[in-house]
Amino acid sequence: MTKLVTGDGRTHIESALMRESLVDRRVVAKTDSEKEFAIMPDVVLVGIGGQSIFDRGKAAVLPVVDELRELRAARMTTKPGASKPPAMVLGVGGGTRVRHTVSVALDLGIPTGGVAQLVGAMEEANAVFLNALLAKHGSIVMQREHFWELPLYLESGMLPIVISIPPYHFWEPPPEDGPLPTHGSDFGLFIHAEVLGMKKLVFVKDEDGLYDRDPKRHEGAKLIPKITLSELLANMPDELIVDRQLFTSWQRARHVTEIQIVNGLVPGQLTKALAGEPVGTVIRRTA
Amino acid sequence: MNPTKTERRRIASSLVDATLTTGGMPEGIDYSPVAMMPDVRVMKIGGQSVMDRGRAALYPILDEVVAAKDKHKLLLCCGGGTRARHIYSVASDLELPTGVLAALGGYVPRQNARMLQMLLAKHGGLFILHDDFEKLPLYFRLGCIPIMTGMPPFGYWEKPSQGGRIPEHRTDAGVFLTAEALGVKRAIFVKDEDGLYTDDPKKNPKAERIHRITAKELIERDLPDLVVERVVLEYLARSTFCTELQIINGLEKGQLTRALEGEDVGTIITR
Numbered sequence: 157m158t159k160l161v162t163g164d165g166r167t168h169i170e171s172a173l174m175r176e177s178l179v180d181r182r183v184v185a186k187t188d189s190e191k192e193f194a195i196m197p198d199v200v201l202v203g204i205g206g207q208s209i210f211d212r213g214k215a216a217v218l219p220v221v222d223e224l225r226e227l228r229a230a231r232m233t234t235k236p237g238a239s240k241p242p243a244m245v246l247g248v249g250g251g252t253r254v255r256h257t258v259s260v261a262l263d264l265g266i267p268t269g270g271v272a273q274l275v276g277a278m279e280e281a282n283a284v285f286l287n288a289l290l291a292k293h294g295s296i297v298m299q300r301e302h303f304w305e306l307p308l309y310l311e312s313g314m315l316p317i318v319i320s321i322p323p324y325h326f327w328e329p330p331p332e333d334g335p336l337p338t339h340g341s342d343f344g345l346f347i348h349a350e351v352l353g354m355k356k357l358v359f360v361k362d363e364d365g366l367y368d369r370d371p372k373r374h375e376g377a378k379l380i381p382k383i384t385l386s387e388l389l390a391n392m393p394d395e396l397i398v399d400r401q402l403f404t405s406w407q408r409a410r411h412v413t414e415i416q417i418v419n420g421l422v423p424g425q426l427t428k429a430l431a432g433e434p435v436g437t438v439i440r441r442t443a
Numbered sequence: 444m445n446p447t448k449t450e451r452r453r454i455a456s457s458l459v460d461a462t463l464t465t466g467g468m469p470e471g472i473d474y475s476p477v478a479m480m481p482d483v484r485v486m487k488i489g490g491q492s493v494m495d496r497g498r499a500a501l502y503p504i505l506d507e508v509v510a511a512k513d514k515h516k517l518l519l520c521c522g523g524g525t526r527a528r529h530i531y532s533v534a535s536d537l538e539l540p541t542g543v544l545a546a547l548g549g550y551v552p553r554q555n556a557r558m559l560q561m562l563l564a565k566h567g568g569l570f571i572l573h574d575d576f577e578k579l580p581l582y583f584r585l586g587c588i589p590i591m592t593g594m595p596p597f598g599y600w601e602k603p604s605q606g607g608r609i610p611e612h613r614t615d616a617g618v619f620l621t622a623e624a625l626g627v628k629r630a631i632f633v634k635d636e637d638g639l640y641t642d643d644p645k646k647n648p649k650a651e652r653i654h655r656i657t658a659k660e661l662i663e664r665d666l667p668d669l670v671v672e673r674v675v676l677e678y679l680a681r682s683t684f685c686t687e688l689q690i691i692n693g694l695e696k697g698q699l700t701r702a703l704e705g706e707d708v709g710t711i712i713t714r
Contacts (some may be wrong), residue, residue, distance in 0.1 A: 158529075165635075166495040168525045171532035175491075178528065180668040184607035187535040195540070200474070211451040252453045255463065259456035262469070265477040267683060269624035303599055322600035326576055326624040327617065329674070333466035335474050340463070344600060350601045351542030361649070362451075365573045396464040407601040 193409045194353025199310060200242045200430060201349040201357045203320065203342060206251025207421045208362035210282045217289070220360060220420045223427060224315065225293045232313050241430045243310045244356075246295070247320040247345040248286055250279035262335060272328035272337035276321035279341055283317045291314060306352070320344045342399040346412065353411045358429045360420035361397055365437030370395035382434065385441050406441060415439045477683055478626025480579065483516045484703055485630050487593050487618040490524025492635035493693050494555045500694055502520075504633060507699045508588065509566045515703055516583045520593040520621060521555035522614040523548060535608050545594075545601035552592040552614055559590045576624075593617045615672040622685040623678075627689035629711075630685055631702050632671065633693035638710025639670050655711045671712070679714055688712040 161168040161175075176183045202224075206222045209216050227241045228384075254275050261271045280297075287297045295315040298305065300323060309316040322339035323341055328337045342359065349357050364379055366388075371377040385406055392403070397417060406412060418425040418436035428435045453459050457471045468474060493500050508517060527548045532605070534544045560570035567587040571578070573596040575589075582589045591615025601610045603705035612620075615632065622630040658679040661669065670690055679686065691698045691709035701708045 165500070166491060166525070168495070169495065169529045171525075171529040172536070173528035173532040174525060176528065177668050178531070178609050178613065179670075179672055181606065182667055184604070184609050187531065187608040188606055189535070189538055191607065191710065192540055193538040195543075207451055208451075211453065213452060229676060252459065254459040255454045255461070256454040257474070258463070259469075262472045262474050263457070265475050267476040267479065267624065267626065269620070270479070278683040280531075323596045323598065324574065324600070325596060327573075327595040327597070327620040329612075329616075329620065330623065330678050332681060333467070334468045335476065336466070336469070337461060338466075347542065347600045347602065349542050350603065351601075354539065398464070400464050400466070405602045408605055410603060 164226060164229065190410075192353070194411055196306065196310075196352045197355055197411070198242055199245055199352065200352050201247065201345055201354055202430075203247045203249065203345045203357065203359045203425065204286070204420065205361040206249030206254065206279060206282055206341075208249075209360060210248065210285065211251040212362070212421075216362070217285070219423050221282055221286070221289045222434060223423060224290060227427060227430065228293055228313070229313055234340075239431070241427070244315060244430075245288065245306065245310075245348070246315055246317045247341065247348070248279055248282040248317065249320065249341050250275060250282060253278040253281070258336065264376070268331060268335050268337055269326040269328045270345050271335070272339070273325045275340075276325075278321065279320050283319070287317055290317075298336070318345075318348060322347060338399070338401045340399045340401070343401040343405065346402045346415075347405065350405075350409045350412050355411060356414045356416070357412060358426060359398060359415070359417045360426055361417055362419065362421050363417075364419045364422075365417045366393070366397055366439070368393050380437050382438050384443050388439060409441070413441045474491045476626075476683055477631050480516070480522040480583075481626045481628065481684070483518050483579070483583070483627055485518050485520065485618060485622040485625065485627050486615060486699075486703075487520045487522060487630070487632045488559065489557070489632070489634045489693070490522030490527060490552065490555060490614065492522070493633060494522065494558070495524040496635070500635070503696060504693045504699060505559075505562055507697070507703075508563070511700060511703045512566060512588050513586065517588050518579070518621070518625075519556075519559060519588060519590040520614065521552040521559060521590070522593050523551040523555070526554075527551040527613075531609050531639050539608075541603050541608050541610050542599040542601045544608060545612070546598040546615065547608060549592060549594045549598060552594050556590045563585075563588055563590065579625075585666070591621075595620055611672065611674050613672055615675050616678075619675045619678060619685055619688065623682050626684040628684060629689055631698060631699075632688060632690045634670075634690055635692060635694050636690075637692040637695065637698075638690045639712070653710050654707070655713065657713050659714075661712060670710070677710070679712065682714070686714045
């Protein structure tokens with residue numbers, strides 16, 4: 157039975173961390189582990205770009221919706237021997253309205269935490285758009301506090317759409333450089349996948365993957381089909397298609413082993429990525 | 444229609460073409476951030492250092508809080524303490540990830556905040572959630588003492604930690620970030636020691652109190668143990684508003700009152 161320990165003016169509950177300073181590196185090291193429990197390892201998180209897909213409207217969004225519908229149908233099939241795609245959790249980016257929000261907010265002198273508080277609304281709007289189009293195929297916009305209902309939705313074959321922006325809000329840590337919050341929606345989806353022990357994320361954008369420079373501005377930009385996280389960190393492109401913070405945090409992650417970036421304007425790329433084919437850019441945590 | 448030929452529908456703005464992942468100050472923006480409520484006194488009531496000591500430690504501190512409440516806008520944030528340590532210990536043993544530890548660890552400071560609310564209810568103590576943050580002006584105008592958890596709202600979205608699994612952003616970080624968000628210069632940490640010493644005063648009687656030290660000096664000392672969470676020192680070096688932490692001894696009668704008056708009691712950690 158657990159003991160209560162007194163005698164120094166405080167009441168402690170006996171535990172390995174009792175009376176310890178949680179700031180002490182030696183104490184923290186005791187909690188390190190290489191075999192962390194994976195909560196939902198076989199689920200894949202699919203992030204759909206805001207600017208890259210949603211802001212293009214019908215011509216770009218509907219084919220992606222079709223593909224998601226087919227993937228879900230394939231997963232639900234009872235045909236014997238059919239190969240089934242993995243269960244998916246969906247997330248969406250905010251796109252051009254986020255830029256406009258940030259631009260106006262910075263001009264008004266809104267502090268960084270305030271900017272972080274504002275931007276999530278624009279992607280929530282995209283989540284509603286996606287849900288309206290996919291509702292009859294089993295999608296649902298999940299509220300943050302419904303975090304632990306994810307197994308319910310996945311077991312029943314639904315397509316949960318989660319809030320991408322992490323709940324840092326007013327408490328956004330001061331950025332290393334400049335006033336823009338660094339914990340954006342790509343990072344939020346990454347951390348969502350990591351905490352649930354998922355192995356893979358797929359980002360659906362409007363380019364064939366990650367390039368050494370922004371291909372929209374530079375003619376000769378080169379596609380990087382395959383790269384490891386350490387290679388990428390050693391030679392980080394200045395202009396990135398996903399949040400920088402994602403890569404920084406990935407270094408310490410224990411579950412996510414692969415992030416794939418595919419072109420949502422090319423029908424079938426997402427399906428191939430979910431089947432494990434190396435389309436677009438495949439970034440692996442280790443070689 | 445070929446989607447590759449469909450333009451992105453964009454809203455014109457100074458950031459329409461910017462790569463937001465590059466960092467730095469976006470071109471063409473003259474940024475001068477506004478401090479939202481710089482006159483609020485943001486204070487943390489320690490978990491292990493105060494709450495777990497019970498009535499003997501807490502009641503005199505609350506007397507000082509009540510005496511100061513009509514003079515200052517006080518925002519009380521709570522630490523966790525031994526029950527949070529027990530949760531982290533059990534969760535680590537079960538091999539659960541950092542984000543789950545952070546979400547679970549959040550329950551304890553919330554309990555402590557609720558206890559403070561019950562004790563301060565007759566003086567206007569008000570338990571608030573992160574979502575109530577934007578209503579602070581109302582609470583202060585009504586003369587209330589808002590009380591919230593010290594944990595930041597990151598929860599499951601807490602980043603994996605380096606060299607262990609205990610979340611890096613706990614109640615010190617949350618209190619610092621609360622002060623930073625409100626545009627408050629100094630965050631006050633009510634603990635059970637007179638601030639920071641050159642050595643552990645409980646073991647070395649010759650240990651001297653440090654009155655003032657910079658975050659950089661503290662980081663350079665590379666101590667295995669520290670008086671506040673490491674990330675706070677890191678953030679202090681690059682914050683916009685909150686540039687000072689004050690660590691005071693709540694067990695010393697009057698120290699909190701003097702700190703609320705702006706006196707440099709305890710230890711001040713500056714940028």
